[in-house]
Amino acid sequence: MPELPEVETIKNELAPLVTGRRIKSVDFLWAKTLVSPSIPEFDARVTGKLVKSLERRGKYLIFNLDSGDSLLVHLRMTGSFLSGTGKSVPSGHTRAVIRLDDGICMYFIDPRKFGKFQLVDDLRVKALDKLGPEPMAASFTSAVLIKLLEGRKGPIKAALVDQEFIAGIGNMYADEILFESGLNPLRPSDSLAAEEMKRLYKAIKQVLKRAIENKGASISNYFRPGGEKGTAHEGFKVAHRKGDCPVCGGPIKRIVVRQRGTYFCPVCQA
């Protein structure tokens, strides 16, 4: 399930394959994958263009073209990329094929069809503008987090998965971060003591950093461009776990916060 560490891994591993190459064609095997513009206009603006660079913002992967246009790929739930040579489609869940020069192909594989492609002429679009700060950026300091938390009502878990609050964190990393901080997911955001906010800040940086080092979490359908899986999920303490707390041995509890399954240890996260 692509969240920040998974999209970052895809970006890092795809970049050497695609930067400096020209796009020969993009085929959509699932029409709804492209949200805008129309397919004919998309083809006209993309074919023959050079991929200048790849970047990531939140859960968006961004292909910057030499024409100034950018292809935004919103990776959501089950989306990932597989690189190949274009002979055959590697999976029945392939939703789009980006063909580059020298026979390089990138397959967008997305079993649940939630991922979206969008071509824009300016990165100042609503989808990106609304995103909160990048948690891994050096500019995301504990002072920034404290500022965000003050006056914010509602459970801390809800804040962490809110893309306008912080970009790139989804359900599973929110659970891991809260476990690492020893904070109950239902604690109101503005109720944290200074020391708790410090712990939360450290946990955000640490959980994401470790997950990036482990090339993302391969829960359900995520894999890397070369076909390998990530191993970050092997280190998960509570997210998607059914068993007992690895620290205190008590049962992990599952509750629902903002309509989302939330795993936590009621003892360690009192």
Place this chain on the structure above:
DNA sequence: CACTTTGTTTCCAC
């Protein structure tokens, strides 16, 4: 067949 999964969108109350 009901339920789960994640993020966005829409709607409603305050």
Place this chain on the structure above:
DNA sequence: TGTGGAAACAAAGT
């Protein structure tokens, strides 16, 4: 007007 919560939605797996 902003904020926040709940529900609906998208699609497929179990």
